[in-house]
Amino acid sequence: xxxxxxxxxxxxxxxxxxxxxxxxxxxxxxxxxxxxxxxxxxxxxxxxxxxxxxxxxxxxxxxxxxxxxxxxxxxxxxxxxxxxxxxxxxxxxxxxxxxxxxxxxxxxxxxxxxxxxxxxxxxxxxxxxxxxxxxxxxxxxxxxxxxxxxxxxxxxxxxxxxxxxxxxxxxxxxxxxxxxxxxxxxxxxxxxxxxxxxxxxxxxxxxxxxxxxxxxxxxxxxxxxxxxxxxxxxxxxxxxxxxxxxxxxxxxxxxxxxxxxxxxxxxxxxxxxxxxxxxxxxxxxxxxxxxxxxxxxxxxxxxxxxxxxxxxxxxxx
Amino acid sequence: xxxxxxxxxxxxxxxxxxxxxxxxxxxxxxxxxxxxxxxxxxxxxxxxxxxxxxxxxxxxxxxxxxxxxxxxxxxxxxxxxxxxxxxxxxxxxxxxxxxxxxxxxxxxxxxxxxxxxxxxxxxxxxxxxxxxxxxxxxxxxxxxxxxxxxxxxxxxxxxxxxxxxxxxxxxxxxxxxxxxxxxxxxxxxxxxxxxxxxxxxxxxxxxxxxxxxxxxxxxxxxxxxxxxxxxxxxxxxxxxxxxxxxxxxxxxxxx
Numbered sequence: 001x002x003x004x005x006x007x008x009x010x011x012x013x014x015x016x017x018x019x020x021x022x023x024x025x026x027x028x029x030x031x032x033x034x035x036x037x038x039x040x041x042x043x044x045x046x047x048x049x050x051x052x053x054x055x056x057x058x059x060x061x062x063x064x065x066x067x068x069x070x071x072x073x074x075x076x077x078x079x080x081x082x083x084x085x086x087x088x089x090x091x092x093x094x095x096x097x098x099x100x101x102x103x104x105x106x107x108x109x110x111x112x113x114x115x116x117x118x119x120x121x122x123x124x125x126x127x128x129x130x131x132x133x134x135x136x137x138x139x140x141x142x143x144x145x146x147x148x149x150x151x152x153x154x155x156x157x158x159x160x161x162x163x164x165x166x167x168x169x170x171x172x173x174x175x176x177x178x179x180x181x182x183x184x185x186x187x188x189x190x191x192x193x194x195x196x197x198x199x200x201x202x203x204x205x206x207x208x209x210x211x212x213x214x215x216x217x218x219x220x221x222x223x224x225x226x227x228x229x230x231x232x233x234x235x236x237x238x239x240x241x242x243x244x245x246x247x248x249x250x251x252x253x254x255x256x257x258x259x260x261x262x263x264x265x266x267x268x269x270x271x272x273x274x275x276x277x278x279x280x281x282x283x284x285x286x287x288x289x290x291x292x293x294x295x296x297x298x299x300x301x302x303x304x305x306x307x308x309x310x311x312x313x314x315x316x317x
Numbered sequence: 318x319x320x321x322x323x324x325x326x327x328x329x330x331x332x333x334x335x336x337x338x339x340x341x342x343x344x345x346x347x348x349x350x351x352x353x354x355x356x357x358x359x360x361x362x363x364x365x366x367x368x369x370x371x372x373x374x375x376x377x378x379x380x381x382x383x384x385x386x387x388x389x390x391x392x393x394x395x396x397x398x399x400x401x402x403x404x405x406x407x408x409x410x411x412x413x414x415x416x417x418x419x420x421x422x423x424x425x426x427x428x429x430x431x432x433x434x435x436x437x438x439x440x441x442x443x444x445x446x447x448x449x450x451x452x453x454x455x456x457x458x459x460x461x462x463x464x465x466x467x468x469x470x471x472x473x474x475x476x477x478x479x480x481x482x483x484x485x486x487x488x489x490x491x492x493x494x495x496x497x498x499x500x501x502x503x504x505x506x507x508x509x510x511x512x513x514x515x516x517x518x519x520x521x522x523x524x525x526x527x528x529x530x531x532x533x534x535x536x537x538x539x540x541x542x543x544x545x546x547x548x549x550x551x552x553x554x555x556x557x558x559x560x561x562x563x564x565x566x567x568x569x570x571x572x
Contacts, residue, residue, distance in 0.1 A: 054570065058412065059411055079416055089409055092404075094404060094405070094406060095331065097334045106330060109322075109326055110413045138334075
């Protein structure tokens with residue numbers, strides 16, 4: 001797990017470098033992805049995620065910096081890099097005039113899957129992604145979601161050590177999204193390294209061993225989920241149910257340093273900024289004067305962290 | 318080799334999804350020869366005057382049809398980049414475990430096979446129905462010329478197909494290029510009968526070089542020295558076009 005699958009060091013990508021209006025898509029980005037982990041790349045639109053993926057998959061060359069995938073330099077050893085990866089691009093990609101089966105067959109051929117093995121893998125992949133009924137249909141006749149499913153399913157037909165998924169679940173219904181997430185998890189368990197980009201933060205939170213948040217072409221936070229969450233001042237979402245809730249209690253709570261506050265008949269929901277101890281003290285203080293019959297505390301979601309990081313670090317950069 | 322075969326397999330699967338496409342690729346040149354060629358053959362009943370004496374228009378035009386067919390297949394193959402780009406599959410291809418030259422060579426090898434079948438059908442029917450005095454002893458050179466011509470034009474057009482990102486602009490480019498290259502060449506008529514300025518332009522046209530070589534190989538028109546020089550010139554054209562095509566493919570994703 002500690003071996004490095006992808007190493008990006010001080011990567012810079014400038015589009016239209018020689019023009020009057022160069023675009024600096026990546027600005028000294030550094031990150032490492034370990035073998036066998038699911039690595040999530042998060043960031044707002046235009047942060048540089050897709051540019052990074054294009055460089056990692058040898059579609060475009062970097063302007064400066066070093067990028068190694070499976071130990072191979074993306075610029076000097078592009079073919080060796082391509083032999084160790086498979087990719088789901090953000091854009092829909094399928095042979096529209098071929099059947100679903102022929103799409104799988106051509107993909108397998110390009111990735112040198114032996115014919116007998118192809119049959120076995122095809123069976124398992126079409127079951128996993130619910131494509132059995134569509135095998136003989138031309139892709140042009142399929143819905144957008146099914147086309148995406150086919151595109152994603154293809155990468156599970158081959159066994160390259162590194163998988164790149166750029167917004168892979170876009171356009172999928174919840175059932176197929178779940179199937180895709182399960183497939184990704186399974187692949188990681190089998191030792192494949194998965195690097196994915198997504199805008200669905202719950203997805204990243206659920207799947208990823210490591211997360212990197214990039215903004216303006218720079219990595220502003222990286223690590224596992226608790227590490228990322230520790231990068232911002234902690235926020236806790238509290239839900240407290242009192243035996244009875246009167247106006248004076250509400251007034252007392254509102255006078256506390258809470259970020260968000262709402263209440264129902266007997267329950268108040270609020271977000272509190274502070275360390276675990278001060279949060280507990282706050283609840284203890286309330287319990288001294290009001291009887292609490294139920295209490296829930298949750299740490300901030302990845303979305304809260306993501307937004308705060310982008311607000312603070314993004315503004316700085 | 319595996320990758321070239323994989324690209325060929327993919328081309329084959331796509332080509333066999335459309336009978337219209339197959340018809341165009343295999344029978345269109347023959348149709349051209351039978352309709353257009355036959356009409357002009359009757360119009361020029363005395364034959365076409367060449368340095369070696371008069372020959373029937375059908376015999377003269379056979380090389381033009383083969384040359385035009387190579388150009389046509391090259392256009393269709395290059396246009397495939399637009400279809401692949403629209404389908405999104407083009408960029409995915411570039412992440413497959415193959416080199417850029419392998420991708421181009423796989424595409425063109427399959428289409429050269431189509432050209433060969435097309436040429437064989439056109440020549441056979443031309444000999445049988447139109448009594449064209451085909452030089453069978455030079456058949457190898459004819460087929461080699463067809464393959465090299467198809468590849469040369471494909472690489473030439475690929476550079477433009479990858480550089481011009483708009484479908485409509487590429488169509489316009491093809492229409493203009495086709496028109497200029499065809500009529501400023503020896504495809505339809507001997508260069509000797511052209512005005513000096515047009516003759517000079519035609520002599521610099523790779524389509525003339527290709528057609529002249531094929532004409533020499535099919536029916537024996539032309540002098541060996543000039544044909545050899547034209548063959549070398551076309552080979553150089555092919556190598557340069559290939560270099561530009563690979564370069565265009567390498568930078569095809571850059572904005």
